Amino acid sequence: MRKITLVPHQVKYAKEMSLLTSTSEVKDALGLQEEHTTVEGTIGFIEFILEQEKAGKQYSRCIFNENEKLIGVITLKDIDSDKRSCHIGTWIGHPYWGLGYNPLAKARILYTAFTELGLGYVFAGAKVDNIRSQKAQEKLPYITLFVEDDFPEEHKKLEAQVNAPCILHVIEKEKFLTWYRETANLGGRISMEDIRKMIRESKTLVGPFPSFHVNELPDYPHELFLEWFKAAVDKGVHEPHAMTLSTTDPNGSPDARVLIMKDVDQHGWYFASSSQSEKGKQISGNPNVALTFYWSLIGRQVRIRGTIVEMDKDINAKDFLKRGTIARAITLLGKQSSILHDQRELEEALTNEIEKIKQDLPIIYPDWTLYRVNPLEVEFWQADEDRKHTRVKYTFVNGTWKKDLLWP
């Protein structure tokens, strides 16, 4: 199976690269002189590429195949961050021509162009007499051909650079990504490979993060939580009040889901749901629960363990009436987490409930419950980019809060 990996340039690849570019097929196609293809000339080329990359003008990668052999180079050049565009250029060593490496490498680097580099257009040009290159480009399912009239400036620039008449094609972000996603859905090997790469290369705990002074800790955990919550809001954390509630079922198996925190005070953390939902039933079987907040933008996690207390009926009713019409209507159906056989059933049932609510009848769902988690342990975790994370745990012992630092 053909496979490629794109690897940043290094001077140590110069010898292999020089061997590949010295063949007349590659040298002529690229219009290179003899001196460009020597090892020294290739080192010069690599150093130029690295400089250009530093300046944000190019993104160039060596193509390695499934046998970890260097087989060519693919480059996004003339990156224009204002126009969000660039040009693409690829060469593959002659022994590897016609084996399908070129489209694999193109798909990989174009994905990077449109996602990581934020570009919108990637131009692909070729000299009019370079029929081989044109044929390869025409086969790409996501390319728009012959756009010279739509992008006259780009066309002119290209012809001036290579000093010859050229054709111009373009790859547009949406068209490419649609093709890419469809290929991934079909289990296409290019995209699955790329998705795995994305998983491996996804970054975690990228700062800068706020500082956390452990010698200025408040006496109560809810006070520190409120400080951290405010910091999350100030920094623009999305949905800072979303948290994971973990419960256990009658067999002791854990379950978890995201909920919205409704309030926090000296008694604990509040959320609302139906007591007849799965979580509601699990809570009535075992009131020991955990809450987890994670605010990635500021590298902070808060973990709360405690026991559940239910609020009085009138407080529950008030909370229910504060909810939006559709949220109330859905709850009134009383079916959360039971199997829905057809989406139309939901629409029909909802219309009915919404009608009743619109008549301003103060209908209360009797099982709607505002729950409070009375905390027994609260841990504050502050990420550090060097992985020397700071952890502070508050534990409720004999009526007071004890504070400890924890090893990261």
Ligand SMILES: Cc1cc2nc3c(=O)[nH]c(=O)nc-3n(C[C@H](O)[C@H](O)[C@H](O)COP(=O)(O)O)c2cc1C
């Ligand atoms: C951001 C977010 C907020 C949510 N807020 C609530 C909520 O406040 N109350 C609720 O019952 N479900 C909420 N849900 C839905 C729950 O995650 C869950 O699907 C639902 O409560 C059923 O869970 P259960 O089957 O364990 O009872 C929310 C989901 C998300 C993603």
